[in-house]
Amino acid sequence: MNSSRLSLSALALALGLCVLPFSANAALPLAVDGQEMPSLAPVLEIVTPAVVNISVSGKKVTKEAIPEQFRFFFGPNLPSEQVQERPFQALGSGVILDAAKGYVITNFHVVDAADEIKVTLKDGRELTAKKIGEDQQSDIALLQVKADKLTAVKLADSDKLRVGDFAIAIGNPFGLGQTVTSGIVSALGRSGLNIENLENFIQTDAAINSGNSGGALINLRGELIGINTAILGPNGGNIGIGFAIPANMVRDLTDQIIKYGEVRRGVLGVMGGELTADLAKAFGYDKQNGAFVSQVMPGSAADKAGIKAGDIIISIDGNVIHSFGELRAKVATKGAGKQVALGLIRDGKEQTVQVTLKQSEESDAPAQSLHPALEGAKLENRKDANISGVEVSDVASRSPAAAIGLRKGDVIIGVNRMKIDNLSQLAKVMKKRSDVLALNIIRGNSSLYLVLR
Structure with a gap:
């Protein structure tokens, strides 16, 4: 029996099919015992x-x-x-x-x-x-x-x-x-x-x-x-x-x-790490899937929901959590304002808490998605308590944003005399796309307007 016949025989056996004799010149069968050959096609x-x-x-x-x-x-x-x-x-x-x-x-x-x-x-x-x-x-x-x-x-x-x-x-x-x-x-x-x-x-x-x-x-x-x-x-x-x-x-x-x-990234407001076998045993848990909570931020979504340091989060909306990294990724992508059900182990007992996620302060947005003239600028929420707005954290050389006069460090505080406190507000105003958009900019100690057409 030649090698090609052996290969086909092995494949057919692996698939639970009946092996039929054939010659090298014969056409391969489209069906075996009345059933079509398995295919992803x-x-x-x-x-x-x-x-x-x-x-x-x-x-x-x-x-x-x-x-x-x-x-x-x-x-x-x-x-x-x-x-x-x-x-x-x-x-x-x-x-x-x-x-x-x-x-x-x-x-x-x-x-x-x-x-x-x-x-x-x-x-x-x-x-x-x-x-x-x-x-x-x-x-x-x-x-x-x-x-x-x-x-x-x-x-x-x-x-x-x-x-x-x-x-x-x-x-x-x-x-x-x-x-x-x-x-x-x-x-x-x-x-x-x-x-x-x-x-x-x-x-x-x-x-x-x-x-x-x-x-x-x-x-x-x-x-x-x-x-x-x-x-x-x-x-x-x-x-x-x-x-x-x-x-x-x-x-x-x-x-x-x-x-x-x-992306309005969701935040739970906990710090922690991966669950080891020794850590799980110490906290009365006989499995190793989950995320260990070592600290809860005061005033955070987790704090308001009653989550405590020492809790082991084992599920989100009924789906198993394998690691702290998985918990972080799922919470972040669920989005701010979403309510999620977290299953957790506390003192060896399982319980469920409802949490309404807060918005991350690290939100940023691609500037070109707001307006073509802003392409090349990186925008993020201003973190300085003295000035609320959208900060230009970087401007690419020779980009459209650079051409209109935008500079690194500028803070956008308004559009067409409408006050802007964050990226979400800026996105809403920019979506209206009036013929002329005037950005109110704080640059150092000066206030100026940049006009987008």
């Missing part, structure tokens, strides 16, 4: 049109400090740093979440600093996309395209995933074009990898390579269970350890971006 025919290829181009600004000895020779007017613009191009993947509105989800790092974003559909159409919003900490970005006959993917409840569930990855590895690989869910709630600030990854052994970022991880029903975001391997190659952002996390973040133009 039917579900992929439905889902793959919802996965797109993304190509971006732009210019990245780099800053290099000029040595002091040059300042000695050329005088004090020599700038302290040299600014350079370097063109770049990159490839990635994306997933259509809403066919009617043209919403496409991808990774933040795929479209970061892009001046032009092109989306290529499976049918070959190439579309120009605009960025609606992004969240660097969780590595997601929401794009929008305009086209007819788009296909969207349905989001699964990723909290119901189990280790061992089948997973299919779809993306654009190495720019080869749409590619499909399969595997299983290898682990859940992965954190502490220092890949992103908020980590609650699905780990999979489905082959994920460079260019798969932003692509889909789906289940056998064709539902999106995650957005592929990172790999663990040498030189960006696959070694069977890939990571995806869970679908529920994606849903919460995109809902906030669509509604508010920014």
